[in-house]
Amino acid sequence: MTTYDFTGRTAVVTGGSRGIGHATATLLAASGADVFLTSRKQDAAEAAAAQITTELAGLAGAGSVTGLAGHVADPDAAESVCATAVARTGRLDVLVNNAGTNPAYGPVADQDPALVAKVFEINVTGPTIWTRAALTAGLGAEETGAIVNICSIGALTMEDGIGVYNASKAALLHLTEQLARELGPAVRVNSVCPGVVRTRLSEALWKEHEAAVAAGSPLGRIGEPADIADAVAFLASPTSSWITGSNLVVDGGELVGTVGK
Template identity: 45%
Template sequence: MTAQTQDSGKVALVTGASRGIGYGIAEALVARGDRVAITGRNEEALKEAVEQLGADRVIGIAGKAHDEAHQAAAVEATMAAFGRVDYLVNNAGTNPVFGPIAELDLGVARKVFETNVISALGFAQQTWKAWQKENGGAIVNIASVAAISASPFIGAYGMSKAAMVNLTLQLAHELAPGVRVNSIAPAVIKTKFAQALYEGREEEAAAAYPLGRLGMPEDIGGAAEFLLSDRSGWITGQTLVVDGGIFLKAGVH
């Protein structure tokens, strides 16, 4: 946080934020003056992210997103450190398989849904009970364009993200009027998580986008920051597609 940035008085919990999209969102929230709790599986990577973001404004809670004990511990630690949790960003996700769903191991499919969908519901339940039920707030779920189109070779991931879009609708309906719930559906963002989709062919991959480049974590950070602000105070239950214009291409959607 720069000397010019005032404390917003708001607190966010961002899951899966030691790098990539989650880190980009945490960075945007810290920059506007929020205090932020971030989670991640790797304790060392998490510590490094906290130092980079600013240990005076950020805490890290290591654990696996699908672990209910971790979900509870993350919210408890946020409340203990900051006294509130206004915003939740469900970003933690996994995509451990690349191939046709006709040959997909069902155990892997369950793992994908457990991490990408059930964990998001768990974090939402914990945040609701701890703060948002009585005080309001906002939730942003990170989905994917894979949720709204066929997704060759990452079908299980796409299915889980489609479920997350519907989870957004269910929560938005149930938690209104105090809590707004929206989701963001990014196209390919330049992160380690998405490397397989562009590594060794980035120029070719970027050429498919009308805006001429792949997305960056800060692109999603800006969108999330907007949805977690009073400027979006009359928006709930929506999925914001952030795709560099890729769906403008004939036949993509």
Template identity: 55%
Template sequence: MAGLDLTGRTAIVTGASRGIGLAVAKAIAAAGGNVVLTSRSQESADAAAAEVGGTAIGIAAHAVDEEAARRCVDVTLDRFGSLDILVNNAGTNPSYGPIIDQDHARFAKTFDVNLWAPVLWTGLVTKAWMGEHGGAVVNTASIGGMAFEANIGLYNASKSALIHVTKQLALELSPKVRVNAVAPGVVRTKLAEALWKEHEQAVSASAALGRIGEPEDIASAVAFLVSDAASWITGETMVIDGGQLLGDALPFRQGAQLGV
């Protein structure tokens, strides 16, 4: 599909040193785009950019550091001359347990990184380029923002808020800037290790498609959403979870095998 060609376009991907962010950067580069990868350290940003290759560059910028974010936007425009795509991928989850047992520091860090950072970066790129020239923003949310789970309620609340903000921004920045989100299920990343590492077989078996996600599964969807193939899509949250949000698939499979 010609609409998936990103040649001549430039993207910033936050939190791109590994996992979903790195896979997204590779997918955008493979479609012809220039990519700027951010990470908290310059060393990890450079290593990720080297892995992507081509014109990719790495910039040290903690997601909630406004000065570093401004510098990243400026460097991107100086280097490539445009800033057409923003993928707000940086995320964190320092809290575990019931919400009322969390302290303010964990609450603030969770919402700063998972919600304020996408607002910050989207505002910067809109004012610097996209507001006049157009562009596409994708936020990395989670199916956790659409459901309820024990012990990660604060994280899920931040992702639920991000889904809401995605829709709000889609309206506020229309018609020049499209704003969408992806909601991954359990994906093979370091951030999500607690959800799959010790019981991957059970998690995979319960999903309709029989496996946990890979970063590339999410990256393909993001590359679509920022391309012209998705030019009439905004304010949407694309669930990419192998059917996990549907519930446990095992009873349905067993029923089919028994001819029920």
């Protein structure tokens, strides 16, 4: 595990009960941050926090992990989680807008408008809600603020079957750049665009045909949550202090590897 220096810093990670958010919370805490991770369910959040705490026990310099319930589209939950983080640690430095969903499969024109609205509520409105709450709670007060939005390579290309999801991630990519303009210099805002990563959300994309998906990428494998966590930690850390409004594609070369094959 590559660690960065988050000693004395506080991070909120939405959707940290499993997958990419869980790996990110683990790495940030291993790197010294006090991490507040969320789930829709208190027990799932607490279980994830307890599991990471056990994993990091004895690691010199590790921070703490706290699990809190909070639906990503609930402004009250966002305010409560961010306020709790500041009440307990005195500061807020990092927000990782990770929670996302993809319930809409098939051609865009076939989708129920309510489902389209749901995708955008979670994947686009959600990050604006948590950004607002984090700023209100004091993100960037010490000019160390960093927001990392988890987008997708689907934001950068066309794919059959998940067009609504990809449009929502394209919107989040645009918001990343807009927020970088609005929030500097106190807060840097960047995004990560993962390719196919081994998580529950993306099972339909890899579970039955992992070898074929892996073969389409120059690096010959699908991603693991830790691959994305490394990129998030870099963009959230002081190591990237002159980077804002940028996007980091972390896809094993999937985008460049599949065209024309």
